[in-house]
Amino acid sequence: MKIIIPTKGRADxxxxxxxxxxxxxxxxxxxxxxxxxxxxxxxxxVHPPEVVGIGPLRQWVLDHVDDPCVVMVDDxxxxxxxxxxxxxxxxxxxxxxxxxxxxxxxxxxxxxxxVFGFNQAxxxxxxxxxxxxxxxTWVGGVVGIIGRxxxxxxxxxxxxxxxxxxxxxxxxxxxxxxxxxxxxxxxxAGAGGNARQRSSERHAQEMAYLRRKWGPYLDIVQxxxxxxxxxxxxx
Amino acid sequence: xxxxxxxxxxxxxxxxxxxxxxxxxxxxxxSLTENPMNWRRHSQEQLQSxxxxxxxxxxxxxxxxxxxxxxxxxxxxxxxxxxxxxxxPVPVLVGNWTAEAEAKIxxxxxxxxxxxxxxxxxxxxxxxxxQADGLWVRDLLHQTAAGLVAADVAAExxxxxxxxxxxxxxxxCQPFEHYDxxxxxxxxxxxxxxxxxxxxxxKVEVTYPGGLKKIGLGRVVDGAKAxxxxxxxxxxxxxx
Numbered sequence: 001m002k003i004i005i006p007t008k009g010r011a012d013x014x015x016x017x018x019x020x021x022x023x024x025x026x027x028x029x030x031x032x033x034x035x036x037x038x039x040x041x042x043x044x045x046v047h048p049p050e051v052v053g054i055g056p057l058r059q060w061v062l063d064h065v066d067d068p069c070v071v072m073v074d075d076x077x078x079x080x081x082x083x084x085x086x087x088x089x090x091x092x093x094x095x096x097x098x099x100x101x102x103x104x105x106x107x108x109x110x111x112x113x114x115v116f117g118f119n120q121a122x123x124x125x126x127x128x129x130x131x132x133x134x135x136x137t138w139v140g141g142v143v144g145i146i147g148r149x150x151x152x153x154x155x156x157x158x159x160x161x162x163x164x165x166x167x168x169x170x171x172x173x174x175x176x177x178x179x180x181x182x183x184x185x186x187x188x189a190g191a192g193g194n195a196r197q198r199s200s201e202r203h204a205q206e207m208a209y210l211r212r213k214w215g216p217y218l219d220i221v222q223x224x225x226x227x228x229x230x231x232x233x234x235x
Numbered sequence: 236x237x238x239x240x241x242x243x244x245x246x247x248x249x250x251x252x253x254x255x256x257x258x259x260x261x262x263x264x265x266s267l268t269e270n271p272m273n274w275r276r277h278s279q280e281q282l283q284s285x286x287x288x289x290x291x292x293x294x295x296x297x298x299x300x301x302x303x304x305x306x307x308x309x310x311x312x313x314x315x316x317x318x319x320x321x322x323x324p325v326p327v328l329v330g331n332w333t334a335e336a337e338a339k340i341x342x343x344x345x346x347x348x349x350x351x352x353x354x355x356x357x358x359x360x361x362x363x364x365x366q367a368d369g370l371w372v373r374d375l376l377h378q379t380a381a382g383l384v385a386a387d388v389a390a391e392x393x394x395x396x397x398x399x400x401x402x403x404x405x406x407x408c409q410p411f412e413h414y415d416x417x418x419x420x421x422x423x424x425x426x427x428x429x430x431x432x433x434x435x436x437x438k439v440e441v442t443y444p445g446g447l448k449k450i451g452l453g454r455v456v457d458g459a460k461a462x463x464x465x466x467x468x469x470x471x472x473x474x475x
Contacts, residue, residue: 049368050366050367050368050373053377103451106439106451106453107453107454107455109453110453110454110455110456111455111457112457132418133416135414135415135416136414154377155377157374157377169406170403170405170406173408173412173414174414201278201280202374205378214403215403217403234408235408235412235414
């Protein structure tokens with residue numbers, strides 16, 4: 001299993017974010033930022049500058065990493081919540097974080113699943129102890145991929161993960177999501193990351209594209225000023 | 236007789252060569268008057284893409300504006316006129332049309348072009364050969380490809396009021412399909428070991444940071460395989 005953190009423009013802060021939680025991870029950076037990031041880690045995977053946006057970048061990583069199991073972690077992930085029990089437990093220890101991911105990779109491999117991840121909402125009261133895994137939703141933030149049969153849609157610069165998971169639901173029938181743990185993002189203020197690709201027009205275009213591509217299996221919910229994507233596939 | 240003489244004189248007099256119906260000239264962008272009937276609105280994305288292409292040393296000017304010298308108005312090329320310095324000479328096809336014809340050209344030039352449909356595979360093969368360094372042009376290529384795919388999907392979906400689910404029938408579970416899991420809790424070492432043996436649960440290596448390796452158990456068994464193994468163990472047990 002190889003943990004990759006795609007990152008851009010955040011060499012000054014990533015040591016306090018995802019690189020602290022996954023110190024052994026490989027940083028995937030643009031050729032123009034090698035110098036800045038090489039001060040932090042000698043594990044760099046350097047992509048050409050023309051590879052931009054979530055879909056193209058994730059696919060580039062899959063095309064350039066030999067390990068059959070790749071876990072891509074957003075660079076703003078800072079900690080994990082365990083939702084087992086009535087109170088969530090905050091986990092910041094790197095060994096534990098890696099163990100959580102690694103065990104999930106083993107479970108997915110054993111289950112014959114090609115895409116896996118974790119609960120995207122840290123709400124212990126909605127976590128069902130008797131149903132620790134869900135099979136019919138999507139993952140983002142920390143995305144595990146086994147094999148190379150599925151390919152990211154490189155037209156999607158922003159919302160590529162949900163499309164990838166829907167592809168997995170279409171072809172592999174399930175996505176394995178561990179409901180016990182949630183990886184938490186601490187949003188960066190300002191630029192960096194994928195910010196350059198974001199615009200309301202681009203977002204609207206991708207939503208329209210996803211809606212047409214997946215029809216009733218993707219629900220786009222506007223609530224409290226944010227757009228929530230809900231997979232409506234029953235398994 | 237006088238008429239015949241005049242005609243002969245006229246025939247002999249040198250006349251200026253007629254202007255070709257359409258000619259290419261380089262004209263300062265600022266001197267091209269916008270057409271008040273222009274109905275196209277240009278987004279910032281479009282203007283940025285144009286700028287990027289015009290600044291691209293490999294591309295530069297690869298098309299001309301269209302100008303009606305009779306009305307002294309631009310017909311096509313408003314965006315190109317906007318993105319360059321007014322002093323810049325730009326390539327212009329100059330023609331001569333009535334105001335009515337000008338309106339007809341303005342109303343049909345872009346829509347006729349837009350009537351062409353796109354072949355997704357051909358476009359993808361084309362852009363595979365295109366090295367786009369600029370973000371705006373790259374985005375334009377992605378958007379065009381996405382638009383072609385979306386149009387393809389829409390065409391496959393059929394009429395808008397048709398049940399959209401028919402577009403992706405494979406997403407629906409077949410009657411026999413079912414995905415779920417069971418958990419088994421053991422409270423006795425012997426039971427656990429026996430279950431691992433019967434179900435074929437293997438040891439797996441777990442690597443920790445620093446290279447430390449620990450041996451753990453893979454704990455997921457495919458349901459169909461589990462049934463086979465349990466049945467085989469049952470038969471073996473029954474035969475013993």
